[in-house]
Amino acid sequence: MSKKISGAEYPLSKIFSSDFDYVIPSYQRPYAWTVDQASELFDDLYDFYVREKEDTYFLGSIVLIKEEGKPYSEVIDGQQRLTTLTILLSSITSNLSGDLRSDFENYIREPGRASQGLKPKPRLSLRERDREFFTKHVQSLDFDTLLGLDPAGLDNESQKNIQSNSRLLLDRLKNTFGSDADKLCAFGAFLVQRCFLVAVSTPSQQSAFRVFSVLNNRGLDLLPSDIVKADVIGRIAPARQDEFTEKWEELEVQTGRNGFNDLFGHIRMIYAREKAKRALLEEFKEHVLSVVATPEDLIEKVLEPYADSYLIAKSQQYVSTKNAEDVNRLLKWLNRIDNSDWLPPAILFLSQKKDHPEYVLWFFTKLERLAAYLHICAKNVNQRIERYAEVIASLQAPHSKDAPAVSVELTKAEIDEMKEALDGKIYELTARRRNYLILRLDSFLSDGAATYDPTLLTIEHVLPQTVSDGSEWERLWPDPDGRKSWVHRIANLVPLTQKRNSKAQNFDFDTKKTAYFGGKRGVSSYVLTTQVLKTAEWTPSVVDQRQKDLLEVLIDRWELA
Numbered sequence: 253m254s255k256k257i258s259g260a261e262y263p264l265s266k267i268f269s270s271d272f273d274y275v276i277p278s279y280q281r282p283y284a285w286t287v288d289q290a291s292e293l294f295d296d297l298y299d300f301y302v303r304e305k306e307d308t309y310f311l312g313s314i315v316l317i318k319e320e321g322k323p324y325s326e327v328i329d330g331q332q333r334l335t336t337l338t339i340l341l342s343s344i345t346s347n348l349s350g351d352l353r354s355d356f357e358n359y360i361r362e363p364g365r366a367s368q369g370l371k372p373k374p375r376l377s378l379r380e381r382d383r384e385f386f387t388k389h390v391q392s393l394d395f396d397t398l399l400g401l402d403p404a405g406l407d408n409e410s411q412k413n414i415q416s417n418s419r420l421l422l423d424r425l426k427n428t429f430g431s432d433a434d435k436l437c438a439f440g441a442f443l444v445q446r447c448f449l450v451a452v453s454t455p456s457q458q459s460a461f462r463v464f465s466v467l468n469n470r471g472l473d474l475l476p477s478d479i480v481k482a483d484v485i486g487r488i489a490p491a492r493q494d495e496f497t498e499k500w501e502e503l504e505v506q507t508g509r510n511g512f513n514d515l516f517g518h519i520r521m522i523y524a525r526e527k528a529k530r531a532l533l534e535e536f537k538e539h540v541l542s543v544v545a546t547p548e549d550l551i552e553k554v555l556e557p558y559a560d561s562y563l564i565a566k567s568q569q570y571v572s573t574k575n576a577e578d579v580n581r582l583l584k585w586l587n588r589i590d591n592s593d594w595l596p597p598a599i600l601f602l603s604q605k606k607d608h609p610e611y612v613l614w615f616f617t618k619l620e621r622l623a624a625y626l627h628i629c630a631k632n633v634n635q636r637i638e639r640y641a642e643v644i645a646s647l648q649a650p651h652s653k654d655a656p657a658v659s660v661e662l663t664k665a666e667i668d669e670m671k672e673a674l675d676g677k678i679y680e681l682t683a684r685r686r687n688y689l690i691l692r693l694d695s696f697l698s699d700g701a702a703t704y705d706p707t708l709l710t711i712e713h714v715l716p717q718t719v720s721d722g723s724e725w726e727r728l729w730p731d732p733d734g735r736k737s738w739v740h741r742i743a744n745l746v747p748l749t750q751k752r753n754s755k756a757q758n759f760d761f762d763t764k765k766t767a768y769f770g771g772k773r774g775v776s777s778y779v780l781t782t783q784v785l786k787t788a789e790w791t792p793s794v795v796d797q798r799q800k801d802l803l804e805v806l807i808d809r810w811e812l813a
Contacts, residue, residue: 259452265444268359273323274376282410290417291632313450346393475513476533484547521596525641561602574609582616593636597643611653618660679740696809697779724760743799746781
């Protein structure tokens, strides 16, 4: 048996063929891509499809434990892409008919060929826990049943992600191609013919994990900032090279090696005002180095002020005789957002106006609200980048406290969308989004004084998701539709600093309060939970009023009126 590592670039028509029989081992993490990643993948693919008529699209690499000449492939790295691509191909196939449908089905399921010893089976087998679910709904093209399932009834987050990504991709295909099967088929043909993955294979598990580690661990390899440094310092007069090398290295020490490289990405965004389409080094040279007059200017007029602003924003270390505490509190909440797309406008603004504390407070109040809107309303990376680019553009024009950069303000449509999301089924948001919202609301109720450790946070329902026959809950909430409409909304949710107790979820209200919500001492560190502990009963009218009260707090503090 050959023990060598092999790697080759294959089109998806080959990736999803009888040459590979993918199995996700049980030790792998669950399918974790949310609508953010699935939306970004579709947008990037479709943008390339429209823009490039002949070139090929590179989807990255996958690492497999696979013997040469045998299709069985244990996936060490690439589960998320293979699963999402399968959902996309299945979504396309489900919208085709006749021979076209049969053709595309071959990329989802091995039809079987007795002469070659191939049995009919899906081309991708997920972890055992999700395998049957994925096969039954996605690979069998039964999307109607899948989308009709109540997300709260699904077994785990992986299955919820499969459902939500299926819904998203089906909607994107419908909105993009309508009922035009020929155009849809052409896009499908682009996927299987012009989209490529590199498959790295080795028959040894030890070797496969070593390859995975090398591909995903940068260590101290050269970063784009290192290469820019060599180019920039090399163009400075020899007599001043030591001076500017010291300046450069001091910035790198202050921000950290990886932080300094991240700063280069944020600076690229400030200059380009669009999502990166190529490697950072290439785009930094195109958008930044080409327009900065001299290498000395790059260091003194770009890197130094932007690095200072980056450290203020990341470390919440704004210093001023006025408003510093409030500004740093807002920066703390911005850093809780699960992306850093807000940093370029923050860096640019601080580099310009940090000595104007009243304007600084105004701007970061608006920026935190904008970031919260994009986060809670599940805007994907392309939508976020486009929206923050508008803010950067306005900051690059003259602005001041008297004539502020108004693009950081929410539009009327954005306010309406945010209010609708806040009044919706909050529990069905991803864990990061609902946790952020619950903690932000709690901070508003505590007037910003509370501090939180999100690693200890769980969100629980007061009215349980499942109501037992003959229980007190059924007596208080006799209407099943009424229970369903309220159970996941913000009024019915409480934050706790303890692990979930599956046995406690169906306790009656008084028992929940005394034995579960209040903890050992009968108190809670969260205002939201304390309010519930002080509530005598949990009826539809109580929850309705609580919903109105909490929404009023959010609308008031985020200025959504």
